[in-house]
Amino acid sequence: MRASAALVAATVTALPAAAATQLTGAGSSFDYPFFSKAFYVYNQKNPNVTVNYQSIGSGGGIQQFTAKNVDFGATDVPMNAQELGRAGEPVLQIPVALGGAAVAYNVPGVSATIKLTREALVDIYLGKITKWNDPQIAGANHGVKLPDMPIVVVHRSDGSGTSYMFTDFLSHVSGEWKQRVGVGKSVSWPAPSSVGAKGNEGVAGQVRSTPGAIGYVELAYVVENHMPSATLQNRAGKWVSCSEATVAAAAAGKPHVNPNDFSIVDEPGAEAYPIASYSWVVVYKKPADSGRARMLYDVLSWLVSAAGQSNAKSVDYVPLPANVQAEALRTLKQMQH
């Protein structure tokens, strides 16, 4: 009897300590694999905090954040002035994840890696280059026998941060693209032979099942699925393939990245892969609940640290370079906690 009473007492007193605080976040699906891995690791070390992240898309994430339904939002493109105005109070935007878009292709009979100049990639997506043996492609691929095969241009049909960085890159390279099409998560794709596919898996599937197809997918996706992807010429004129190292090099060349100057496409570094981009976490500068604010600060400062970023590698994402980690932490420290 006394033993069981003691047991009950012990259980009752143990409960408050065991009940973890749940922080919630919502937004970008790009961040999801990295976040679920990182927050799981964090929870193993800090059992008193769990983070529940809903991968509902950046637009939805910003809405949920603005409505104060979640503790933090995540978005592939920083919130703009209009969106910040709707939030109604000061917001901090912190780069937390880094990604690149690889250009995958399906050209039967070609085993060598195809090289594409920046101009050739633009012209393919503008619909000006329509065959794989076009002189503009052949010129960069001496010794490779390219087939006389029509190019099928594949793009994301769902609004996505990957489309944003890809069109951002094309706009940096070509005035015509910038003027005719522009930059966006969804754009009006000009190539007459273009096909839209849903999600990275949709684009990859479409490319794999269509001879002559070309399409852009997230780096992690080509790594995990062993798809051939093109070597691109960067602004320095060097040939670079999409990899963790080259994407990190693009980011490291611009340490003072901030929500007003966030683009890291077409960076000048010799090693820099030209199609890269950050994803951002948004938090209020003065969260209403100071207890949760403290925990949120702890989680996010760990996430942008070397320890947090090391989880990116295991899911084939790219860790933030050390100088960007420092910059992210500096911004985060403005948060009242």
Place this chain on the structure above:
Amino acid sequence: MSPIDRGFAAVVYGGSVLFALLIVGLFVELVLGSWPSLKAFGPSFIWHSAWDPVANKFGALPMIYGTVVTSLIAIVLAAFVGIMAAVFLADFAPRWIATPLSFLIELLAAVPSVVYGLWGLFVLAPLVRTAIGPALQHVLGWTPLFSGPIYGVGLLTGGIILALMIVPTVTAISREVIAAIPRDLREASMALGSTHWETATRVVLPAARIGIFGACVLGLGRALGETIAVTMVIGNRPEISASLFAPSYTLASVIANEFTEATTSLYISALIELGLILFLVSIVVNALARLMIWRVRGSRA
């Protein structure tokens, strides 16, 4: 009426009124949500064909076209297969075949649509590109409907996937309508010396035609609103081309694709207006189907 009956009536009435209110509420919400777009584009939204979120220019015509054409392809294919299957199940198949077969056909309706979509992308689309498409083009390539490059994904593939998804609906309802045709009619026809084929095509099907039509329109209603499976095989290009091999877009697909990442208010409201158009089209189609089925029931009573 006893108090219990009165209470029961109140509950039943309440339930139906609630549904009516839900539909009205949905409509009002859609109109309110699409107000900025209704105001900015007016009726021209329906016949403009640009869909450019960057320039904030929106028009629904390519999506309306894609929705209507894929649904028509679906209903033509599904009606043919579904009615054949229904005649077989109701009049020809012995019971030990008919029962498990009807069960299997109805089971098709329980397959999640994303599974149809993935199958469509990885199996059907390559098949259309390498076999079905070239064969059609070889025979019918002189018509604009079957000309041009074959991507695999496009209107035809979307239509075939939809057909698979609505065949269970068409078959199940048609079978019931055919089974409801009085035996006397068949016996009279056979007694006059008709063959099975003549009885089925000249007596049973004409008698059941309105109910079968209703079944098809119900299937059509489902095809109009189907989203994920079509999105995966339609090609998602907001463009109107005569060729059935060309990529296209449907109303439901655009919403599914772009709603989560849409940010500007005009963009969001243009997407909601697509929803409004889809809602109106679906209501008209479903109302037609109901009307047809009621007429059949009425004539039997």
